[in-house]
Amino acid sequence: MAADADKSAGAQRLAEAVAAGMYARDHAARALGIGLVAVGPGFAKMAMTVRADMVNGHDICHGGMVFTLADTAFAYACNSHNRVTVAQNCAITFIAAARRGDVLTATAEERHRTARTGLCDITVSDQAGKLIAVFRGHSQEIKGEVVPGAGDG
Amino acid sequence: MAADADKSAGAQRLAEAVAAGMYARDHAARALGIGLVAVGPGFAKMAMTVRADMVNGHDICHGGMVFTLADTAFAYACNSHNRVTVAQNCAITFIAAARRGDVLTATAEERHRTARTGLCDITVSDQAGKLIAVFRGHSQEIKGEVVPGAGDG
């Protein structure tokens, strides 16, 4: 039990180190104001406020921005074990429109993981908890560590 | 034949009018530097240069930006008949990484369309013609015209 707790604490520390390393280099996420809310092994929660430059003329958030938020959470969740992992294919279903000023939160949870592939489910909700989109991502592990020398989970 | 040609020319003019109307209000597409290359009935081609604020620390374009380009071409293709149409669900497969400075072109072609739903296939290639991603979008027609009074196709 103590060993399990150690392992679990180690996996959490690793996930946090990986996320910090990724975020420092993640120009795209920062340019969109995507913030890291929480991360853990196989888990990430990220938030983004819908800005004027993310909407069309009806103040409806561009679907690509909703996807980008979800895809970012996906990337942090599936790289949290410090194995370099890339998105292979992703599907998104748009449930409700998000509007300018809405604060969207994407929650990514790994459903399954093998040595080479992973499956992650992401939901995007607004500040009222309303479901905006669901996203399912398939990842592929490639060679290397995200944070070299930090170990793996 | 003359009637067919008239109808076809009318559909082309309508697609161009709709695209112009959409683009004028499309803050998100313009903020990302997405340009409209060509449009027609059930067709759109759009281009985007991968900027420094679209990449991660390895100068690899964020998947969300590739999606956003493809999704934009999808929107212009499926709205080209002047019936307000929204994305319902979309799937993207990432084939090769795009890098900073690459000029990506998304080509959207409608595969099928009923009174209420549509299916569109989009490919994203770089300036050398290399395939970057494929995208399949399902749309839903809702009430109204994109450009009120311009008719429909």
Added chain:
Amino acid sequence: MAADADKSAGAQRLAEAVAAGMYARDHAARALGIGLVAVGPGFAKMAMTVRADMVNGHDICHGGMVFTLADTAFAYACNSHNRVTVAQNCAITFIAAARRGDVLTATAEERHRTARTGLCDITVSDQAGKLIAVFRGHSQEIKGEVVPGAGDG
């Protein structure tokens, strides 16, 4: 509260009546030995034993048979409100192989539903609870009732 309970009991009775009506006509499901385990409003659980004529030479269940089981549960869940509803597009991820003799259970739960479209998540597990596949289905409501005159939910 009593009214809510009545409504809920009515929705459950309707789901059961619709399922019985569908199953009586469902030659394909019965030919594959797919049985209805449980049904409710926006919910269905169905089971199938992997037979010799569902496998390849390695006794691995054909992916199409796993899909068919999941798709059947999807149909019963999204028609449970007695509005005729058809599958529009579906995606399946294969997690683990099922073998001859395995008893597979598909559990379908509606995630979202509007007047015209629906989203349903289905998981397929074996007799040991091992995850075999996940399936996400998008449905489209068309005109008519499944069981004419039985009302809707």
Added chain:
Amino acid sequence: MAADADKSAGAQRLAEAVAAGMYARDHAARALGIGLVAVGPGFAKMAMTVRADMVNGHDICHGGMVFTLADTAFAYACNSHNRVTVAQNCAITFIAAARRGDVLTATAEERHRTARTGLCDITVSDQAGKLIAVFRGHSQEIKGEVVPGAGDG
């Protein structure tokens, strides 16, 4: 050029040998009456007649049967290089209903292939050439040859 022609002829012979080897063990395909029409490197065409035990009470073909036909063509196309390859995730869009007695043909073409993953597009049409469904499959290569010792393509 002669070398290219030899290589191409060799790839065609290999695809045919692999298909014959797979079909001999493919109880599921044969139980459904799925026949192999043509095969080549990264290509397969298969046909199936919609039988009474493949339909519901309205004589509409079960979506799972349409998927199974497409998935079978997918398997033969992506294994045609004699590297054991399995479906990872697949998406199908249903365009039109098929009816009892219809002869459906699935045509599978590989769009992209790396050492470990592949992407294949499949269309399903009826005897009149009407589009019934489109299917996109992602495959994963695992260790081994389909026909041991026959080489690879």
